[in-house]
Amino acid sequence: MRSRHLRFDVPLNDDRDGFQMSLQQQLTEILSDAFEAEGVERSFGEVVVSQRPELADYQCNGALAAAKSTGRNPREIARGVAGRVDAPDLIAGIEIAGPGFLNLSVHDGHLASWVARMEKADRLNVAQVDDPRTIIVDYGGPNMSKALHVGHLRSAVIGESLKRIFRFLGYHTIGDIHIGDWGMPIGQLIIELEDRHPDLPYFDPEYDVSVDGPYPAESPVTLDDLSEMYPVITRRCAEDPEVAERARQATFDLQNGREGYLAVWKHFHDVSVAGQKKDFGALGVEFDVWYGESTVHDRLEPMVSELLGSGVARESEGAVVIDVAEPEDTKEFPPLLLTRSDGSYLYSTTDLATIDMRVADMEMGAGIYVVDARQSLHFEQVFRAARRAGYAPADVILEHVGFGTVNGKDGKPFKTREGGVLRLGDLIALIKEGARARLDEAHIAEEYPAAEREEIARQVGLAALKFGDLTNHRMSNYVFDIDRFSAFEGKTGPYLQYSAVRIKSILRKVAEAGLAPGPIIAPTVPQERALMLRLVRLEEIVYRAANLRAPNVVAEYAYEVATDLSRFYERCHILREENPERQASWIALIEVTLATHVVLLDLLGIEIPERM
């Protein structure tokens, strides 16, 4: 059984001390046994969280499904199963409802022992996968020639979260930014710079490093220059075929090792990476490697020759292509374009070579590409080509995890009121400013040192921004509304932080009062019970998020934990509680809740302030 595993066909590591399953799994085992004893296939015993919390904690719908295959009455099956369930210490009640739902309520003592288990076990008793597979998460994907804008937010934030989720579950993960730094945009920037400053040594064909000395160490352009130049040159290329032809030539020359171009490319690369490190750093997005298209440039020429030699690739209209259509395709599948007719390389070329490199040199067991959903065809082509070329054996997972676009209120890709794109750096500054204003107007943290207020504003602003993105399902094209992304009330990142901060505050006062956590006892208040029931689901949630590649599952759950904590907080006053056993149990309970928050917010890439 041990049903939870990622779609990598990898079993969960069961070598855990004590409780080896999640509560849900444990209930599923019991029900499966009962179904089996009743003469029905045990797979019908699957237990899920109740859709009607006022009726039950968990439910099993198997009797309904089994009715079809067995031809028996569903309520009769349910009755039979219910009669065979005998686990009084775990299941306090089992009832048949409606057409044949089995409603389960968990025994309070058992629930408390689960929370206690989380408190004592490592990692809140969340199992790690038993799989040495290396997962490379390819996200961020900035183009070297453009400053980061809101459109880059999704890949960065979703990719970062997925990487953290996989890592938390025990996978060896590598986050790779995969910079776009070897294609046509570079050729375009080169000729734009050449047109503006033809006197620069990089463009002098006569320049000889051995005679004239090395190229200047100082960059001829700043990041702002590049951002300004890029739209200019793309427009010029669109309007004038001759300019476009020169850009293509420059791209070819760069890729074939023209020294001056390589030298100026290096400058472009360095100023651009410096800017990206700043922006992604400000977002709290951390890449393990800063590779890019150019990383594989040495492999391109040999790769194309080899593929041509082996017959995987072929010439077509002067270009080199790989056919990737499969007989069972129902739709037309165009071949992957490996080189242009002038021999220069494309996005497809570097992507294919990158797969080869990742498998051969980085031991990639799974490649997760967190890239705009519009590129799905491209990735399907590249993945198929990688299989045909033998770069990616069948056991290596290649997966495009797409996401929707960030739109404005008009349904088109987001633009500022002035019609320009909103830079990521400006957006972060804007939201942080909003968070600071919120502190002022609500008279929060007035007595804190200025530096701490500043830090709180930063953390709160980023939380609002990230949660605002991650709470959406990744596939939906969401509407970017600055007001929503800088809201601090309701279902927002700051609410989650606030929940954690409240606990920290209580725990400080608890320590001052000389109180300490004690054994977690059975819940006596509905809000307390609801919180426990929520916490116990942590493992299910994280695995589910990983399997669906959906951080919004974690975001949603984190919000629910925070809500349950708030309700508990309103109802149960810990410091004033007179029953010492209950008080000590509550202290332990909020400690587990805080630990859960710490895990969840970390998976979302959200920091928790000490106070706010």
Place this chain on the structure above:
RNA sequence: GCCCCCGUAGCUCAACGGGAUAGAGCAACGGACUUCUAAUCCGUAGGUUGAGGGUUCGAGUCCUUCCGGGGGCGCCA
């Protein structure tokens, strides 16, 4: 023309591989601070899930036909 994604409350979004009465936040209205932080909590109101047809005990979810939006379809990334 072919293919992919999307369409859910006034707005922005969820909905745990088909389950019971489709849930949250915001906005609106009404309550709760001498009480561990009110960035909170409680309540009211808000829906023919774009439209039709089908599959079955049961459909927002699967199939199908339309309508509407976004995107892709060899020398862009």
